[in-house]
Amino acid sequence: MHTLTRELHIKNPSKIVMLxxxxxxxxxxxxxxxxxxxxxxxxxxxxxAARGVQGLSIPVKPGIAPGSGPGHLGLxxxxxxxxxxxxxxxxATGIGFEMQPGDVAIRCNFCTLDSEGNITDRRAGRxxxxxxxxxxxxxxxxxxxxxxxxxxxxxxxxxxxxFRGPGLGGHVKDxxxxxxxxxxxxxxxxxxxxxxxxxxxxxxxxxxxEILASEKKANFHTMRGFASRPDLPTYExxxxxRAAAVAVYPMYKGLARxxxxxxxxxxxxxxxxxxxxxxxxxxxxxxxIHFKYTDSxxxxxxxxxxxxxxxxLDSAIPAITxxxxxxxxxxxxxxxxxxxxxxxxxxxxxxLVSDCCRPDPHTSFGETNxxxxxxxxxxxxxxxxxxLSNAGRMGKFGA
Amino acid sequence: MHTLTRELHIKNPSKIVMLxxxxxxxxxxxxxxxxxxxxxxxxxxxxxAARGVQGLSIPVKPGIAPGSGPGHLGLxxxxxxxxxxxxxxxxATGIGFEMQPGDVAIRCNFCTLDSEGNITDRRAGRxxxxxxxxxxxxxxxxxxxxxxxxxxxxxxxxxxxxFRGPGLGGHVKDxxxxxxxxxxxxxxxxxxxxxxxxxxxxxxxxxxxEILASEKKANFHTMRGFASRPDLPTYExxxxxRAAAVAVYPMYKGLARxxxxxxxxxxxxxxxxxxxxxxxxxxxxxxxIHFKYTDSxxxxxxxxxxxxxxxxLDSAIPAITxxxxxxxxxxxxxxxxxxxxxxxxxxxxxxLVSDCCRPDPHTSFGETNxxxxxxxxxxxxxxxxxxLSNAGRMGKFGA
Numbered sequence: 001m002h003t004l005t006r007e008l009h010i011k012n013p014s015k016i017v018m019l020x021x022x023x024x025x026x027x028x029x030x031x032x033x034x035x036x037x038x039x040x041x042x043x044x045x046x047x048x049a050a051r052g053v054q055g056l057s058i059p060v061k062p063g064i065a066p067g068s069g070p071g072h073l074g075l076x077x078x079x080x081x082x083x084x085x086x087x088x089x090x091x092a093t094g095i096g097f098e099m100q101p102g103d104v105a106i107r108c109n110f111c112t113l114d115s116e117g118n119i120t121d122r123r124a125g126r127x128x129x130x131x132x133x134x135x136x137x138x139x140x141x142x143x144x145x146x147x148x149x150x151x152x153x154x155x156x157x158x159x160x161x162x163f164r165g166p167g168l169g170g171h172v173k174d175x176x177x178x179x180x181x182x183x184x185x186x187x188x189x190x191x192x193x194x195x196x197x198x199x200x201x202x203x204x205x206x207x208x209x210e211i212l213a214s215e216k217k218a219n220f221h222t223m224r225g226f227a228s229r230p231d232l233p234t235y236e237x238x239x240x241x242r243a244a245a246v247a248v249y250p251m252y253k254g255l256a257r258x259x260x261x262x263x264x265x266x267x268x269x270x271x272x273x274x275x276x277x278x279x280x281x282x283x284x285x286x287x288x289i290h291f292k293y294t295d296s297x298x299x300x301x302x303x304x305x306x307x308x309x310x311x312x313l314d315s316a317i318p319a320i321t322x323x324x325x326x327x328x329x330x331x332x333x334x335x336x337x338x339x340x341x342x343x344x345x346x347x348x349x350x351x352l353v354s355d356c357c358r359p360d361p362h363t364s365f366g367e368t369n370x371x372x373x374x375x376x377x378x379x380x381x382x383x384x385x386x387x388l389s390n391a392g393r394m395g396k397f398g399a
Numbered sequence: 400m401h402t403l404t405r406e407l408h409i410k411n412p413s414k415i416v417m418l419x420x421x422x423x424x425x426x427x428x429x430x431x432x433x434x435x436x437x438x439x440x441x442x443x444x445x446x447x448a449a450r451g452v453q454g455l456s457i458p459v460k461p462g463i464a465p466g467s468g469p470g471h472l473g474l475x476x477x478x479x480x481x482x483x484x485x486x487x488x489x490x491a492t493g494i495g496f497e498m499q500p501g502d503v504a505i506r507c508n509f510c511t512l513d514s515e516g517n518i519t520d521r522r523a524g525r526x527x528x529x530x531x532x533x534x535x536x537x538x539x540x541x542x543x544x545x546x547x548x549x550x551x552x553x554x555x556x557x558x559x560x561x562f563r564g565p566g567l568g569g570h571v572k573d574x575x576x577x578x579x580x581x582x583x584x585x586x587x588x589x590x591x592x593x594x595x596x597x598x599x600x601x602x603x604x605x606x607x608x609e610i611l612a613s614e615k616k617a618n619f620h621t622m623r624g625f626a627s628r629p630d631l632p633t634y635e636x637x638x639x640x641r642a643a644a645v646a647v648y649p650m651y652k653g654l655a656r657x658x659x660x661x662x663x664x665x666x667x668x669x670x671x672x673x674x675x676x677x678x679x680x681x682x683x684x685x686x687x688i689h690f691k692y693t694d695s696x697x698x699x700x701x702x703x704x705x706x707x708x709x710x711x712l713d714s715a716i717p718a719i720t721x722x723x724x725x726x727x728x729x730x731x732x733x734x735x736x737x738x739x740x741x742x743x744x745x746x747x748x749x750x751l752v753s754d755c756c757r758p759d760p761h762t763s764f765g766e767t768n769x770x771x772x773x774x775x776x777x778x779x780x781x782x783x784x785x786x787l788s789n790a791g792r793m794g795k796f797g798a
Contacts, residue, residue: 027757031450035757060796062777063784064403067797080797081403090798339755343795345788346757347775367773371759377775 001077001385002238004397009240014326014391016241016286017277018383020075021313022068022252023295023336025348025367029303036294036303036338037349038366040310044317045330045351049365052328052353055375056367057383059334065345071333072255076288077239077384078232085258086170086227092160093254097152099229104168104197107225109176110135110157110218117183122176123157124218131217132157142207144200157218161204169194170228172201184222197226234260235286239388244280246273247290256288270312274319281323286387291316295343298336306338327354327390329383330365347377354390400476400784401637403796408639413725413790415640415685416676417782419474420712421467421651422694422735424747424766428702435693435702435737436748437765439709443716444729444750448764451727451752454774455766456782458733464744470732471654475687476638476783477631484657485569485626491559492653496551498628503567503596506624508575509534509556509617516582521575522556523617530616531556541606543599556617560603568593569627571600583621596625633659634685638787643679645672646689655687669711673718680722690715694742697735705737726753726789728782729764746776753789 026036033039059066059074060081069090070080085093088105099105110124110132124132133153139161140151148164171190177183187201201223212219235243237260244264245256253263262284265276270291277287291313297306320328331350334343349370360374371377375386388394425435432438458465458473459480468489469479484492487504498504509523509531523531532552538560539550546564553559570589576582586600600622611618634642636659643663644655652662661683664675672688679686690712696705719727730749733742748769759773770776774785787793 027755031758056775061400061784062781063786063788063793065788065793065795067795070797084797087798337755344755345785345793367757368760371773371775372771377777 001079001381002233005077005238005385005388005394008395008397009388010393010395011240012392014285014393015281015323016327016387016391017289017320017325018075018287018329018331018387019289019291019313019316019320020072021291021294021310021330021332023298023334023343024332025335025337025344025346026298026306027337027339027346029339035367036298036306037310038368040307040314042311042314042365044314046364048317048328048330048351048353049369050363051359052351053357053360053375054349054351054362054365054370054373056347056370056373056377057331057350057380058347058377059380061379063345065343066334067343068251068333069255071343072252074380075331075333075383076259077381078259079381083230083232085230087225088160088227089229090227091154091225092152092162093258094251095152095154095160096250096254097150097160097162098257099162100164101229101231102164102166102168103229104163104170105227105229106161106201106223108159108161108221108223110159110221111184112218113220119177119180119182119184122180122222126156127217129153129155132159135212135215135218138211139208141211142204144203147200149204159221161223163197163200168197168200168228170197170226172198172226174222174224175205176222176224184220187223230258232258236260239286239384240393241286242284243286243288244284245288245290246276246280247288248273249290249292252290252292261288270316274316277320278323294332295336298338299341301338301341303338326392327352327387329387331383348380350375350383352386352390357390400478400780401632404476404637404784404787404793407794407796408787409792409794410639411791413684413792414680414722415726415786415790416688416719416724417474417686417728417730417786418688418690418712418715418719419471420690420693420709420729420731422697422733422742423731424734424736424743424745425697425705426736426738426745428738434766435697435705436709437767439706439713441710441713441764443713445763447716447727447729447750447752448768449762450758451750452756452759452774453748453750453761453764453769453772455746455769455772455776456730456749456779457746457776458779460778462744464742465733466742467650467732468654470742471651473779474730474732474782475658476780477658478780482629482631484629486624487559487626488628490553490624491551491561492657493650494551494553494559495649495653496549496559496561497656498561499563500628500630501563501565501567502628503562503569504626504628505560505600505622507558507560507620507622509558509620510583511617512619518576518579518581518583521579521621525555526616528552528554531558534611534614534617537610538607540610541603543602546599548603558620560622562596562599567596567599567627569596569625571597571625573621573623574604575621575623583619586622600625629657631657635659638685638783639792640685641683642685642687643683644687644689645675645679646687647672648689648691651689651691660687669715673715676719677722693731694735697737698740700737700740702737726751726786728786730782747779749774749782751785751789756789
């Protein structure tokens, strides 16, 4: 699709807003009942529905429940099956580490070894963060010539290592043997481009073993999910959009950064996000606003709280419409029904409003209406095309 | 998609049932009238519709009417454009011949040659089965060193030959010249891997010519549709499912066997199929139940009889729901409208029931409701993904 958008996009002064309620779609919890979105009182979303068009977005393919990475890449218009973000890169992104092209990120787990060098606990007893973080920071002493190394604590036994330097491929096998009573594995390159990465990892592990040798809680670590920064073309390149992300959590800022969005503001609440949006309004063409709590309450299995958070999302709408965006979309990166306490495969209710969107007859926003909404069921990766066209930013394909 | 399902599938004790009414979809025969399914009294299917979700399954692509092979491969989750079953292999499968990997199957037609060796009738006057079968069986005398040969009578002028042995490619040109007054063609290999197959076919034809020389009704035969057994990954490999097929007709047993299903029972009626299902219930995770008569009555152009057969299909539902499957799907491999007396391209009404299927508002099952059903219109190849997800048998894609 980006071949087309690169050729056909047009620049104009229009403004596009994509408001993502993470895990927005849901399920009824009582037979014949409504979903979370249908149960919530959402006068502002319903008013948008009345003048807009709704439908169901399929994050990846029918029946596939995506993680946050593929869920957002789809919304951003990147085929999530083609552009896959490796585990290490996603972990680094999730803690706000800004990977550069050529970087290789690795998820590391502290572990314990016995006197023979065999693993006794692959997660070092889930060592508390306050004890593991100082250990991770001690590993910053490690030096490998020609390579810049970053070590970032995460939570409990987890930390992230990033190698930066020329010629580092991202295909190296995990050193976690997925078993105890055996020694950790050597890092082995899966292709010749990654041999140097494997060598650097080997040297890193050697020095880490010495540094950690006398530690009681965690005297070594494994390395998993080696991954290069995914090579994603930017919003500027493929859509001609100056794009801003207004997000609270590092993961979503990181995903936005991977497609070239600027991270604006330091909001910690939805109200602050709306303030940031207003302040950044003149400087950008496209705004991605991320709201986390429709997902986290779904993951908790708390239907009522997801309803309440959906109502909170609804309350942000007037601050957006006051800015008169040319195109306003409200959607989710996937469904997170409280009933399932997890991300799911169900298509996501999606709403688009513009002055030329061909409204459908619905006057409220929800999963059931979306089935018969004017957008139909469509793969998320096409939403950005609809946004560009509704903003007058796409030329005609062919003569 | 199987790359994803191989990685993401999870095993659990859930049970999935796919009930296929062959050629289920139909057309009205009077303006404004209902289809066969809509005309039939189907209280059990309607009760499922009330708690489930329906939609329209597109067997291959919009506007493509499939045969039984691609129709079922799609339902089984195999891209029917990628996995094509060669004509010889489908013919062998259809008569219940169990092809092994490496086998090459060929459709043969008895024909008549004049004294010059030119074809006078490409179908030997559609010689009756009772006369052609003994001739086919005489061809079992043919010996080619190193090759095991099977000759199976079919109907009228048709029979099937299968070669079994090492190094047999499946790409050999037909020997039927598609004309009379000319001699049959030589079997010519299309690639070097199939040279041995062509040589074996040549020797087979030489011996067949001698054996049949003095026969009056059919003194030779042509060979068409050379085909290797299609190399399909199994349900166990791609979905982690122990799968059973409860079918009556050899063709559908054969198709199920190609994807690694076990053929269970020897039912000859739908009631017996339900009994077989019950007996096999504990031993499998997935059950494919095939019902032929919604197709055959459609092919006959008998609207009323297709309605009656649809009601018969409906009557089997309680025996299935009594087993409490976690996921129950009712669908067809294609439409066979009595109005057209043939397979058609119309999308197929499809129903899915599970405890997490996000029900739609419909309370009866049929083509018109399916248009606005929650499954939307989707390619049949995604139905198995939906089944696995609804059964809790698919992990999340990406983090």
